[in-house]
Amino acid sequence: MIILAIALAFIAWQGWQRLESQQQRLDEVAQQAEGSASQQAVSDLESRIDSGEAERDEALQSTLDDLRDEFDSYRSDVDETLGQVLDQLSQEQDTDEREWLHAEAAYLLRLANQRLQLEGDVDGAAALLRTADARLVDADNPALTPVREAIANELAALDAVPQIDRTGLYLALNAQQERISTLRLSQEIEEQAVTSSIEQPPTGTFQRQLARFGEELKDLVVVRHHDEALEALITPEQESYLRQSLRLVLEQxxxxxxxEEKALYDASLDKALQLLNDYYDTTREETQSVIARLEELKEAEVKPELPDISASQQELARFIDNRYETRGQSGGDS
Structure with a gap:
């Protein structure tokens, strides 16, 4: 439209120039006609002017028709090119949205693996896998079926992991600590005391008294050799120390x-059971009950075996790599 307006303005300006030129000629001819009194010359000049104006109008109309045809052709080409550009932009926008979905799903799968391996959070890893699968559903690409199949298998494996009630186990151990504080030590240890066989004061000479004291001293002092260090000497006076040691073992x-350290968990319970069997009265029912409960807690699963959920992450990474390779080959061919 702008080009057409410019062309019309240009043609009108030329017409106006021609009109002014013809008008000047007319004025000159009129002056000549008045001077020579030749009416016939004026008539011929007017006839030629009329003929020139008709030719000019015809040329102007032809030029306008040509400009309209060219403008219509140009507008058709512009509309076609604009349609192609819009289609391409739409396709690129759809591609970008899918790429975002693929990248988000890959991040969620990687986060699920980290959550399971580093924190042992089975529920958190399963929630992340389900969110990643929802992103792949939004991508709506049949080529992602192997990835979604791997996610389904991993979710089934996580559902099969046994649930551990760590709070319940912790409280159960705490309850056994309270019960142990009320248990009695064995009767033998409670009555242990150092006694002397000297019943009468020594008599006789100083040498006889010293010799007799030496013999009695050998009966009193017993030396034992141990290959390993003794845990602790347990006497009635050390009862509080024993109970505190057992309490620390259960806290460990x-x-x-x-x-979730299974080896340390089992070793600590074994140590607690050893102290109970060695230094507490195991003939009493309450002691046997505590020992049975600790042995039951030892069988509890502290850290279950976790499945491998990296297959879906690998499948999606392979899909993304193949997609980029295919796009690069298409760009090179074009």
Missing amino acids: TQLALLN
Whole structure:
């Protein structure tokens, strides 16, 4: 439209120039006619002017028709090119949206693996896998079927992992600590005391008294050799020390439970059971009950075996790599 307006303005300007030129000629001819009194010359000049104006109008109309045809052709080409550009932009926008979905799903799968391996969070890993699968559903690409199949298998494996009630186990160990504080030590240890066989004061000479004291001293002092260090000498006076040691062992068991350290958990319970069997009265029913409960807690699963959920992450990474390679080959061919 702008080009057409410019062309019309240009043609009108030329017409106006021609009109002014013809008008000047007319004025000159009129002056000549008045001077020579030749009416015939004026008539011939007017006839030629009329003929020139008709030719000019015809040429102007032809030029306008040509400009309209060219403008219509140009507008058709522009509309076609604009349609192609819009289609291409739409396709690129759809591609970008899918790429975002693929990248988000890959990030969620990687996060699920980290959550399971580093924190042992089975529920958190399963939630991340389900979110990643929802992103792949939005991508709506049949080529992602192997990835979704791997996610389904991994979700089934996570559902099969046994649930561990760590809070319940912790409270159960705490309850046994309270019960142990009320248990009695064995009767033999409670009555242990150092006695002397000297019943009468020594008599006789100083040498006889010293010799007799030496013999009695050998009966009193017993020397034992041990290959390993003794845990602790347990006497009635050391009862509080024994109870505190056993309490610390059970607290160590609780710490191993929270840290999911199965080896330390079992070793701590074995140590607690050994102390109970060695230094507490196992003939009493309450002591046997505590020992049975600790042995039951030892069988509890502290850290279950976790499945491998990296297959879906690998499948999606392979899909993304193949997609980029295919796009690069298409770009090179074009």
